[in-house]
Amino acid sequence: MKKNRTANFLYFIMLLFALNFALSDFSSAQSGEDPLAGTSVDEVMKNNAAATSAAATPESTAAGTPSSSSYLNQEKIPGFGQTSDFPTYLKQIINFGFAVIGIMAMFMLMIGAYQYLMAAGNIAKEENAKTTVSSALSGLILGLIAYVLLQTINPDLVAFKLDALKIGSSGTSNVSGTGSGGGGAGNTGKGTGSGKCEPVASGPCSESNLKNTCFGSGSYQASSICNAESGGGAGQTSKSDITADGHSFSVGLFQINLTVHDIGGLNCPSAFSGKNYKAVVVDEGLYQQCVQAAQDPTNNIKKACSIGNNGSSWSQWGANKICGF
């Protein structure tokens, strides 16, 4: 009986992963991502070559935009696209695991129910079936409790915001703020320019407005960064952060880099092949949706909060080089 329980528990774990996988796929489809979109080997090689080239090109780091890391995973996690940074890859593996757990749990429940139906009054078989069902359910509930607990403690734990682990993150930025170059490396930000920045006096990025957002007491710094990045204009699209095919990839109040970040529930990086200046738009419709989403001040501010850890970190923004926060 003990052996049977162990086997059932393993089945249930697999089932849980599978169910979550199915639901993740559904979620991806809702957000405009095509989870099954394939990339040929040639394309992968091309991307890797482009990424390598980007990393070696001086302007890719001089603009305060992330330098492309030199590797794209050749073997994609089912349901996810290629990525060049380890935290995203880890997130994909874990999400895939959750999906498998879900499906396997559902599968085991069905097996248990079938066993119970077929028991035909045989008490031993009934017990076996009950054990299968209860193991699957208890595992499923355990998995859910784990997820809910992590979500309650800190939503970032389940969102896998592991920017600190990103390859090359010490010298680059995930949010643009580009233009006239000037050593984007570092961005640790102790005013190399004309001094501290001022907050925006008006608009969605004004200090008074940002005070009521997740930035809270960091609204002065947030407003100043916004001022330096976009001038406080919600519709601002960067004229210097341009992809290889001529699309602006830094958009909105905080100039969110769409080749790197999702926004408004849209998987914007999947609209591009490659990142930053080497990127090429492969899904024009999704790109336009992402631009619109990034121009929405509410989305943009929320994303900026997420990137800047609610105002505790400004190093992601190239403009902090002059603001010095």
Place this chain on the structure above:
Amino acid sequence: MKKTIYFAVLLLIIIVASVIYTAVTGKPSKNSRNENPVAEPENNQTQSDKIDINTGKGIVAVNNIQKNPVEKIAFDGSVVFAKSDNYAMSYYPPDQGFIVTIENPNLDLARSQAEDEFIKLLGVDKEQACLLKVTLNVPFGVSEKAAGQNYGLSFCPNGKPFPQN
């Protein structure tokens, strides 16, 4: 007894599937203190020819730039009422403020053109324009040196020159 177990299992499956679906499709982050951090727009003046701007030093009536905007930004009512290669101008109804963003590295030329256009589009004189809440700034991508400051309108008392190269 069997029926009860079947029913319980079915119910549990539905509940668990619902919970997983909710969790996976994502609920709002608890970190966000305000679900809609941007103030609601004021739409009552969108159709009239003039709109009154309360400057704190009196009312200034300006042309209704909300009527035919170049583009309207969703949800917060911001309108971009002028846009060129050199500048972009927007109006933010909740605080009745104007933002002029310089987008040409030739800052002085772009500022001059923007200020002329600003006065023309709003239908005000320089004196009235100086009463308005106008933020004139330069994004980092246009000029690293000039970014992050509010320069105001050059002909107003609070107007500041751009830093010299």
